Amino acid sequence: MNTLRSFQPHELALAAGFAVIIECGLSILLATASNQAHIKAIDEAPPEPVPIEVKPILDDVPMLKLGGKRQRAKLPDMWVKKPPVVKRYEATSAPTPKAPEKVDKLPDTPLTKLNKEPPPPDASIAKKVEETPKPDEKPTEEPNVDQPGAADGVKEGTETDPLKAFAVSQYRIKISSWFNSRFKRPSDEIPCAELKKLRASVTASISGERTVSSYSITKPSGNAIFDGRVKSTLDAIVSGGSELPPPPPDYADVLGSSISVAFFVPSCE
Amino acid sequence: MRIAPILSVVAAVLLPEICRAQAPATPPPDETVLGEIPVTGSTAEHFVKLAILPSLSPDLEDVVVRGVVRRDFEISGMFDLIPDGKAPSGLYGFDDPVDVPAWSNLGAEVVVKVAARKHDTKSIEVFGVAYLLAHGQEPVFQKKLVVPAADVRVTAHRITDALLGALTGRAGSFASHMTYAAPWGQSRRVLTMDADGHDLVPRSPEKDTSVAPTWGPAGTLYYSESHEYSPFFVMKDGGTAERVNLPFPTSVYSVAFDKEGTKMAVAVAENSGSAIYEGNADGSEMKKISTTDLSTHPVFSPSGKLAWVGGGGKQGTQRIFVDGKPVSPSGFAASAPAFCDTEEGVRLVFTVLVGNDRQDLVMTNERGGGIARLTQNQGSNTYPACSPDGRLLAFFTTRTQGAGAGLYVLSLKRWTTQKISSQIGESLRWARLP
Numbered sequence: 001m002n003t004l005r006s007f008q009p010h011e012l013a014l015a016a017g018f019a020v021i022i023e024c025g026l027s028i029l030l031a032t033a034s035n036q037a038h039i040k041a042i043d044e045a046p047p048e049p050v051p052i053e054v055k056p057i058l059d060d061v062p063m064l065k066l067g068g069k070r071q072r073a074k075l076p077d078m079w080v081k082k083p084p085v086v087k088r089y090e091a092t093s094a095p096t097p098k099a100p101e102k103v104d105k106l107p108d109t110p111l112t113k114l115n116k117e118p119p120p121p122d123a124s125i126a127k128k129v130e131e132t133p134k135p136d137e138k139p140t141e142e143p144n145v146d147q148p149g150a151a152d153g154v155k156e157g158t159e160t161d162p163l164k165a166f167a168v169s170q171y172r173i174k175i176s177s178w179f180n181s182r183f184k185r186p187s188d189e190i191p192c193a194e195l196k197k198l199r200a201s202v203t204a205s206i207s208g209e210r211t212v213s214s215y216s217i218t219k220p221s222g223n224a225i226f227d228g229r230v231k232s233t234l235d236a237i238v239s240g241g242s243e244l245p246p247p248p249p250d251y252a253d254v255l256g257s258s259i260s261v262a263f264f265v266p267s268c269e
Numbered sequence: 270m271r272i273a274p275i276l277s278v279v280a281a282v283l284l285p286e287i288c289r290a291q292a293p294a295t296p297p298p299d300e301t302v303l304g305e306i307p308v309t310g311s312t313a314e315h316f317v318k319l320a321i322l323p324s325l326s327p328d329l330e331d332v333v334v335r336g337v338v339r340r341d342f343e344i345s346g347m348f349d350l351i352p353d354g355k356a357p358s359g360l361y362g363f364d365d366p367v368d369v370p371a372w373s374n375l376g377a378e379v380v381v382k383v384a385a386r387k388h389d390t391k392s393i394e395v396f397g398v399a400y401l402l403a404h405g406q407e408p409v410f411q412k413k414l415v416v417p418a419a420d421v422r423v424t425a426h427r428i429t430d431a432l433l434g435a436l437t438g439r440a441g442s443f444a445s446h447m448t449y450a451a452p453w454g455q456s457r458r459v460l461t462m463d464a465d466g467h468d469l470v471p472r473s474p475e476k477d478t479s480v481a482p483t484w485g486p487a488g489t490l491y492y493s494e495s496h497e498y499s500p501f502f503v504m505k506d507g508g509t510a511e512r513v514n515l516p517f518p519t520s521v522y523s524v525a526f527d528k529e530g531t532k533m534a535v536a537v538a539e540n541s542g543s544a545i546y547e548g549n550a551d552g553s554e555m556k557k558i559s560t561t562d563l564s565t566h567p568v569f570s571p572s573g574k575l576a577w578v579g580g581g582g583k584q585g586t587q588r589i590f591v592d593g594k595p596v597s598p599s600g601f602a603a604s605a606p607a608f609c610d611t612e613e614g615v616r617l618v619f620t621v622l623v624g625n626d627r628q629d630l631v632m633t634n635e636r637g638g639g640i641a642r643l644t645q646n647q648g649s650n651t652y653p654a655c656s657p658d659g660r661l662l663a664f665f666t667t668r669t670q671g672a673g674a675g676l677y678v679l680s681l682k683r684w685t686t687q688k689i690s691s692q693i694g695e696s697l698r699w700a701r702l703p
Contacts, residue, residue, distance in 0.1 A: 162404045166379075167438035170317070174612065176306050177314055185310035201305070210614070242639070243614045248438025260305040 088126045089119040168254050174245045175259070182237055185265050186229045192268035198226045199264040202234065206257055210243045221263075230263045317436075319348035320377040322367070323356045330385040330393045330421050337425035338383045338397070338432075340465070341443045344687055345433065345660055346680030351375055363396070366406055373402050381432055382408075385421065393418050397428035399435055410435040422467065423702065433658075439612065442657035445701045447676075448472070448482040448490060449652070449665075451694035459492045464656070464699065466676065466689035472506055479504070481523035481566075481696045486530030486550055488703030493521055503535065503552075515552045523696070526550060527569040534558075534567035534575055545577045563587065566696075570608040570635060571615055578604050589619050589637075596637025597621070604628075605696075608635075609655035609662060611681050618643070618653040618662060630664060643679065654697040665693045 092112035119125070187195065198221035207213040215234045220227045247255045321339050324331055342350055357371035363384045372380050382398040392415055399410040412431045416424045426443035434440030445464040450457050459473040459482040472490060473479035478501075482492035485505070491513070493501040501520040503513040515521060519538040526533055534547045535555070542562040548555035563581030570576065570591070579595070580587025580602075589597035589606045597603035602622040609616045615635045620628040630643040630650050644650040648668030655662050662679045676690040676697075 162401055162409045163435050164438075166401055166409075166436065170437055172306065173315055176308060178613075179306060179308040180311055183308050183310045243634070245613045249440075250434065250438040261308055262305045263308045265309055 088124045091125050094118070164251055167248050167251055171245070171247055171251070171254060178245055179233075179237075179261060183233045183263065184229070185268075186225050187265075187268055189225050190223065194223070195226070195265050195268060198223050199262060200227055200230045202230065202261045202263065204234070204237075204259050204261055206244065206255065206259060210246060210255070211241050212237045212244070214238065218260075226263075233263075316347075316349040317378050318351060318376045319379040319381060320351040320356070320372055320375065321353075322380060322382045323353055323361050324384060325361050326363075326384065326386070328386060330387070330395075330418065333421050334385040334395055334425040334428065335383050337422055337465070338381070338429050341426060341429035341441070342381075344465075344678060344680065345429075345441065345443075346683035346685060347433065347437065347660070348379070351377055367400050367402075369400075369402050369406055377402055379436060383425070383428055385425075387418075388415050391417060393421060393424075395421070395424045395428055397432050399432055422465075423463070426464070430658075439658060441660070442701055445657055445699060446484075447654065447663065447697060447699045448484065448492075449692075449694035449697040450480045450482055450492070451692065459490070460692070460694070461490065462690065462692075464689075469690070469692065473504070473510070483523070483525055483696075483698045484700035485524075485526045488700065491524050491526075493523060495520070500538070513552055516555060517546075523566055525567040525569055525575075527573055528571050532569065532573075534569065534577075536565045536567055536577070542581060545575070545579075547575060558593065559590070560593065561590070564590075566605060568606050568608060570617070571610040572635070574608075574635065576606040576608070576617065578606065589617070591617065591635065591637070596633065597631075598640065605652050607653045607655055609659045609681065610657075611655075611659040613681075616659075616681075618655065620651055620653065630662075643684075648674065652695050652697040654699040656699055657701045663689075663697060663699055665695070665697065667693070 091109045093107040093109045094112040185195070190198070199219075200217060200221040201219040202215055202217050204212045204215040212234070215238065217227065217230065221230075244255070247253075319342065321335070321342065324335050326332070339350070342348060355375055357368060357375065359365070359368050359371065363382075363386070367380050367382070378401070380400040380402060382400070383396065385393050385395045388394045395414045395416065397410075397412045398408045400406070401409050410432065412428060414424050414427065423444055426445075429443045430441035432441075443464055446461055447464060448459060448461045450459050453471070453475065456476065456478040457480055458471045458475065459479045460469060460471050461482075462469040472482075473492060473494060474496075477497075478495045479492050480494075480501070482490060485491045487507075490506040492504055492506070494504045494510075495501045500518070501522055503515055503521050503524050504510050505513050513524075515535065517535070517537045522536040522538065522543060524533060524535050531550050532547060533550045533552060533555075534545055536543050537546055540562075543564055544557050545559035545564045545567050546555040547558050547567075558575070559577060559579060561579035561581065564577050564579045566578045568576050574592050576589055576591045576596075578587050579590045586600065586602050587604060588595040588599065588601075589603045596617065597619060598621070603619050604622075606617060606619040609618055609632075616632050617635055617637070618630060618632045621631055623629050627649040628651050629645055630653050631640055632643055633640045643662070644664075644666070647670065648666050650664050650666045650668075653662055653664045656678075660681055662681055664677060664679070665675070666677055667674045672688040674691070674693055675688050676692050676694075677686045677688050679686045
């Protein structure tokens, strides 16, 4: 009460008036408020089919030569006499009026299904017959060629020793890595789509010290920038005098006096 | 008309001789086997995926052989090994066929099967078989060794070496041993151990000071020894140690042999310094070849070049010399040269002194070009030695991180290290077992 007495009546009226105005204002704002902001979803353009060109690149590893033993001439499958198919029936039990009144042992075979036709009198009965026979596994066909080689080889293959083919492919990867570490792709100068189409073939001469002594671009890509990059790479290799990795001691003859090198960029990643 | 038959006879007799005389001695190498090398600018390297078949055999020799071969393949860094836990379920008896489709599904390109079983009461049979899955179920390589049961570990290493040789064309060198000198009480002794850190044995007399060991012809151990402060003499330990007669009255600090075991090089005390002498492996016809005041630590390269540490006096900081020419970078004190006959070619590895009295390993080509640092900020790394196949580099380190100080091997293929021993020493050498 003392607190109220410290205010004048008109001050109290003024405060009450302000309070009523504020409350009314808030009520009006709440009553009229509405969310006008909307975030419109951006419709993504449907993907358009882009034609791409697929260039198969042949693996030039010394491919295993196709080989095996000449097989004797055989008749076509349609003429080969096949063994007769024997239809077998599963042994089952069925009620019969001929059954004796007393039996020593009840049959342990399953009860035959109702309305099932009885097997013919001369049928071959088996204890268990699989309803769904497994599909015949097709045997691996041996190549019918009379020459040294491997069954998993190819006609164009030259190497008959799978271990040598494997070891040489490892060495080939090593030489490829050696050139790769010295070749900087001109990705910043040629658009990716065009870069992927370019390919330059080079023949490099190898010296007795296993360095690249000279080279010739046998088939340029046709793109001046790409061919220039290939040329500058090879110039640096020749002037640098770095040695190529030595071939495996067991196959020291695989590195000759020249090698063929193909510069290309299969992907821009 | 009469001349024609005579000419034809003469031609028939002479032409083959002429052709034979013009024929080259050896046929030129078949370059087509390499095909066209693809160069794409990509530096990603492909590692062949290899699986070592699990074994369910409880025999101790089988467990040892398989464990040793698997660890050897891991250390070599040559292949991506498929973890044992990923092995497809199936039968893994020795005579069971390899499940090619299941292993192919795991990405395996090569499957290796190793096994050991008793041959008789004293010996065991150890098998190593390799399959290239692209080639089918028939093995492409098989090796069988019958050895005394006590040799199971070294035989497992020999199987690994044979398998690596078959798959890469370059035999492995896990069947090898190391030697080094280490402090022993008041003096130093020479010790030897297998390449996997097993079988550590002191070889030199306990009360003498023995330093700078090396492997000589026929796998014989050589080292320099001083008895009661006498000059260092070269000792040869082929079972019982004996002194090698050399024409030097002063100390011989270290000895080295070339790859063929026909040449010897020694570091000899001379005029308050030391010099390098080179001669025959028996110590005859020794000639001085170094020109620096201080020359130590001779070592031959696989191609017959001779490297040593030279310096002091007018030459200033000690550097690595190869055939008389300094090849290590000037301004860095270099030491402990070792040659590596790597898959990329011959490399020279040595240590350089860096800050805080630490040493780090660097590698160059045989002429000192293309320098690359192999260790950094991992303690002091000293005394490199290359495996005989050039795939691994061993060295001592004082590093405190990881597995701590000890003897480590670095794969020169993957640049990963593995600790094989807690020992620390000096003058490390690595050679094939005889």
